[in-house]
Structure formats: structure tokens, C-alpha cells
Amino acid sequence: MKTVKIGLIGLGEIGRAHFYNCFRMKNVRLVAVADTSKKSRLLAKAKGVRKVFDHYEKLFEDPAIDCVIISLPTFLHAECAIRAMEHGKHVFVEKPLARNVKEGKEIVEKAQKTGVKTMVGYPMLFSRFATAKEEIDEGLLGDVVYANAVNVGSGPFSQRSSGSFIPSPVPSWWFKPELAGGGALIDLGSHLINLLRWYFGDEIASVKSVLGHRFNMPTEDSALCFLKFKRGVLATINVGWYSLQKIVKIELFGTAKVISMDSSTKRGSSQFIQLLGVPTAESLSFYNELNHFIRCVANDKLPFPSAEEGLKDLEIVSLAYRNEIKL
């Protein structure tokens, strides 16, 4: 496999997970990093990254870079991804693809025009939750009648809840719908919508939602969605930013078998596992998804989930916002 040269844009919480994973991978060279934070740029230099920029535009000009990882606030995804594609770079962009369907479409159209490969960061597809896909496809569950998907935690407040000693302020864009595209629904719901669509190999026919505003902010801090797939599977999605304890849970109710998977994490426990030098399930899923993208770039294959998939998820999120039920 040829060595893939990467430019990493954004060294926030998720960006750092990709950053460290780049050094763990064979056939990968992290050529450049771009971040507005001086502290992040110093970290990149300290780890031996030679080209470090304060703006992603400078990074795109480097012809040595094959692909970029975009791990920026949501409002910068479209602008950055489109500029990267104009420079012929393959793009791995964090979820959600963009803050709305219009921006998502612009990304997809640009990818089609330029012919670059795209992938949206949905680590659940590369985690232990992925094992259910095989069971569904092999018919072990019979027909799945109903699915319940949960992702409740601290959302943007998670850096503090994870027990970090140095306080981390929540960037204000998280609280502005025009910058974030929404709240807990677009942030966490997009993971679950994508996962269920992938599980069932089917599209969502209709969706309704109930949004919660416990925190009195313009963006919702919780959401319940009721979905119906084209082939009839019913599903509920339950997401929230309100809990100190993070839980991700999937329940699939089939005519032959019912399966339930969860990965609850108590405050600080994942750090404790890291401390012992063991990669956490979460960090492994980030590794696996990036590894998939790198292999696709190196072997000229199409990565999954692509920007087109991310756009379909955005369309469902957008429909859920429009079809809000007031209880």
C-alpha cells in the first residue's frame, strides 16, 4: 500500500483523536496541520509535524498532500471541504456533513465535479455496534420490526465532564443554531440516523420529533424522533446533552431475536482505561474509521459513508426539525 499524505485541519477534541491515530497508522504520513490555536500548532510541531499553519488555505497549497481531515466547527465544514476539493484533495469530514441541506448539496456537487473521494466521520459504523449489521443481513433477527437508538451524554460539555483538570470553555458556536445547524438532534441524532439507515439498507419515509429545551437555549438540548422506514421498520431516536453519564444504546426488536447493545461510560472511566495504556472502544472506532478512509484512498476505492450518505442524514435531520410535534 502506498503512503498516504494527510493534512489535518482542526485540533479540537475529535481532531486530536485523529492526530494521534495518524501516528499509530502504517502507510500514513501527517504532512501538515492547520489550526487557529497557537497551543495546538505547538503540539503539532512537538510531535514532529513539519508544516504547521494558522489557516487551512495555506495547507491546501501543498501539492504533497493527498487528503485532508476536516475537524472544524460545523459552520466551517462546507467552506473548507469545497476549497479542499478545488485543490484536488480527498476529504474526510467530521459529522454532520454541514449545518444544513443546502451546504450539504454544495459539498456533494463539488465532490462529483472534482471526482475526489469523500467520507463523513461516523465512528459508530466502525465500533462494536457494527456487529449487528451482519446479524441483520444474515437474517438472525428475522424481520426487524422496531429499533430504539439512544445517545445521551454531555454533548459540548463533555470535555469538562470527562474530568479534565484544566477547565475547557464550551465554544460559543455550539449555542448558536445558525452556526451549529441545531442542537442535540443534529449533533448526536445524525450518528443514529446514519447507523439505522445502514443497518436496514433502507431510507426513512417519515419522521417526527419532540425537541427539549431544559437549558433555555435557542438550540435544543434533547430530542426524541419517531421514524418510519420505507419497508416499514419503526424506530425511535433519543438524544440529549443533559446527562453527566454518557450512554449509547441500540435495541433491535426482530421477529426471531431481540438484541440490545450499549456502551455506558461513567465520568472519568474512559480516561482511567487510557491511563492503563489500553485503547478505549471509542478511540478504536476513530482509528478504524480513519484506517478505512486511508485504505480507500491508497487503493482507489470508494469510502463509506460518503458525503452523499451524510447529505441523506442531513435531509432527515432537517425534516425532523420541520416536523416538530409540540406536546
Added chain:
Amino acid sequence: MSLVSLVRTDAPSNFKISIEKAIELINFRFDPNIRKIVIKPNMCYYWDYSTGETTDPKFVGGLIDFLRDNTSSDVGISIVESDASAMKCAYAFKILGYEKLAKEKEVALINLSNDENERTKVKVRDSYYTFQVPQTLRNADMLINVPKIKYMVNLKLTCALKNMYGCNPYPQKFRYHHHLDEVIVGLNKVMESSICLVDGVVVRGSCTKKLGLLMASKDPVATDSVAARLLGLEPRKIDYLVLAEKEGLGEINYKSVGENIQYFEQRFPREKPVDKIKSLFVRGLSALGKIH
């Protein structure tokens, strides 16, 4: 010896009556001439009151109702907090329900970081420390401290004395963490509270739990001493408590009145030794950047 009252309380509808009872038990009398009252709840980060991390706005609401009944009709009440390294009042007031409360009860909501302030020098041990004292606090006739009871890795305990840390308008508060004991004591010397009313309705020890406790005292050191006992800590082994007593802020020895302290001691969700070790390791390594 300072009096500390302990009262059982649960439903928000009882908060006002419970506050009245707790205050009566310590023989606290309101000066009829007071015109400006400042309330300082604990707004640590954006955690909801139901987690036990922050003061319940309904508890503060009960206090405001009590103050309206027991002070002059034209008394001005303000709820204060300041920006911190990770918390911005603009969001915290909204997220934690204080914006709604201030509107309902017609009280002022003040971010002390935006307040005018005056530099004030204070001696703690043998050194002088300079703090910015906000105008709102300088002009107040009465400061009511409404803290929570929590464990804190470096301090062991956070309650009344530590809550005043939030009256320091300087946002980059983590910079003070190198000499936290002196800073806490210094801030309490320049911004003295008249009474402490501890919201122990929901507490966060090893886990979140409904404790149903309301504690009142004029003495913040005695208040913290009781809090330490609830957490299973020896007050005389907590450095800033010993220093606060030495600097004349109050007494570690106290006399409790009202409910028996053992009732709450037995129910408080204490940290197990293994939790403490784990917490110290994680935070220490996090600070060193060993885990990310």
C-alpha cells in the same frame, strides 16, 4: 461557639418555610435598615441543579420570597456570579434557570466580571494579596452565601468559603490554583458574607443523591466544618479551614441545632478510598497531558 442549624427539606414549595426555620434556629435577625441584598449561589459550570453540582434556582427563589417577607418593601435583591475559565455567566444564567428566576422574582442578575471594581489589598499569613472587589458587593448591605457541598480533589471540600471564589471577577480563576488556600481566605476577608444558607437538597458526593438538607450559619468556617463532617473528612486536616480560623473568619468548632447531624451523615454519598485514588490519578495525568 458558632451555631449551625440543620433542617430537613425536600419539595420546592417548602423551601421558604425551611429557610425561615433554619434562620430562626441560629437566632439571625435582619437589620430593618438594609436596602441592598446580594445572593451568591454556586454556579459551577453549566451543570443542572438536579446533578447536585449547582444551587437550585428554586431554592434561591424560596430565599427571595422569605427576604421579601422579612425586609423592607423597597429592598433591592441581586443574584451574582462571575465568569470563570470555563464558564460564561451569559450562558450559565440562562442554562441554569437564573435568567427565568430573575424575571419571575423581579431581581437583578449581575455578572461581577462586568461590574466596576476596586483593587483591595489584604494580608493572609505573612503575604499581601490584591483582589478586585466588585462595586455591587461594596455597596451591598448584606451578602448571602448559598453554596453546595462537594468534594474537590485539591481542596478536599468545597462549600461556603470556596463559593466566595466566584465573587472574584477575574475570569482566569485557574491561575490562582497554586495558592488556593490563601486566595480563598483572602477573598472571604475582603468580601464577607452575612449568612450562609447551604443548598444540600441534592448533593454530589460519590454520586448524585437527594439529601434534603438545608444548613444555615453566620459563620462560614463552622458551616464548612459541618460540611466536612458530612463528607467524612476531618475539618482540622483541611488546610484552608485551619487558615480561615487562624485569620479570624470563624471557628472550626461549632454547635449544631435542629436535626441531628447523624441523620445526614448516614445518608451522604461518601467517596470510597478507591474513587479518591482514581480521581487523583486521572486528574493528575490529565494535567500533565498524558491522557487526552
